[in-house]
Amino acid sequence: MVKPPAVASETTTPVDSWASSSARRRNMQAIRSRDTKPELQLRKLVHARGLRYRVNARPILEMRRTADIVFRPTKVAVFVDGCYWHGCPDHYVAPRTNASYWSAKVARNVTRDQDTNRRLVEDGWIVLRFWEHEPPETCAKKVAGVVHERRQR
Incomplete structure (x- = not known):
């Protein structure tokens, strides 16, 4: 059985993310x-x-x-x-x-x-x-x- 990939919610950071939070991730991606x-x-x-x-x-x-x-x-x-x-x-x-x-x-x-x-x-x-x-x-x-x-x- 294959495990489905982790899904990030609005308040969590994606799995294996370089960002410390979802808000930080959005901010950094906008630069x-x-x-x-x-x-x-x-x-x-x-x-x-x-x-x-x-x-x-x-x-x-x-x-x-x-x-x-x-x-x-x-x-x-x-x-x-x-x-x-x-x-x-x-x-x-x-x-x-x-x-x-x-x-x-x-x-x-x-x-x-x-x-x-x-x-x-x-x-x-x-x-x-x-x-x-x-x-x-x-x-x-x-x-x-x-x-x-x-x-x-």
Whole structure:
């Protein structure tokens, strides 16, 4: 006889869930991984400067990691990192619930970001990383400057 799968009610956490509660699970699932407000603001400003780009694309096709904005001809990859998920030194606050899980996840994200930077630089890319709290106009100016400089070469 096969045992039916466990069903989660409104007040319980699904079996084998990474979330500490159903409410936390819903909250975490609602967080966007792409097209966040800071990304959209930056893309709008970069586009207004006449630059065209790929969105959420792999800079190196063989690498299973995507950049938020990719300029393939000039080999410029742009990332807009969330303060919580990428461990911002100014704004990251360790979670109070399920702290060991979430802190380890953020640490893995930081390690992966460093590895991504290293691999892209080794392949001749310029990597630009911005925190979500940085002014979009400042970021757009930096992106445009780097892309224009690479085009001159």
